[in-house]
Amino acid sequence: MNNIMGMIFIVVGLVFDFFGCLGLVRLPDVYNRLQASTKCVTFGTCSILFGAFLMLGITAAGIKTLFCIIFLVLTAPVSAHALARGAHISGVKLWKKSVVDRYKEDKRSNQ
């Protein structure tokens, strides 16, 4: 039973990881690509790790997968945030059809 559940989680994770990578190719600019890759890859990889935990049970490797999930959830959004902020500060422009950029407006008014 645990094996089947683990397999299901791993397949779901693979599908989401695939969509994350597809987003990396199809979306237009840095920020949109970060959105796709962060969300889908975090959730997909957590799902794969949780599936592996279900298949392995409470063993040496199984507990490490749980730690990996915790650290991945804590660090992936932080790195995405750092990349987005760094890109904006170093002058990477938003996609030309973007609607609004309050960050740029505020940076201009501060100068």
Next chain:
Amino acid sequence: MKSRVILFFLAFLVWMGLTWPPDWQHFAIGILVASFVSFMTGDMFVQRPHVLKNPKRYLWFLYYLPIFIWECFKANIDVAWRVGHPDVPINPGIVKVKTILTSDTGLTFLANSITLTPGTLSVDINQEKGFLYVHWINVKDKDIERATRLIVHRFEKILSRIFE
């Protein structure tokens, strides 16, 4: 001092998890390593130890977890739909939202939650004025108040009960 004790127990727990199954050698080395780490870096780990004493905060955290996982799942369906659609239906932009949270931990969790929930990615935080700049893949409203209601409000109340 309290901060060091808390860090010691956390580090020891992580160590025991990493060296599963338990064994007296791992146990002894774990105590040495955890006490060394908590001695060196313990004073900057927990700034406000009184927050950890209140059991209500842990219950709110348990209530927050399923909401967070459900939002995360919705975010993935949303991104998968946008990416798989032949026209790539996006309408991106960076909007500004307000928050009432002030503590470091609370703001970190809010920014991380925003990043992992549907269509939003936090770009920068202005801690003094309580503003967050959020990249939104499908901008529904450019106004600060209404964007705040759409993006921040579902987490803010729970997070303010956990971390403030």
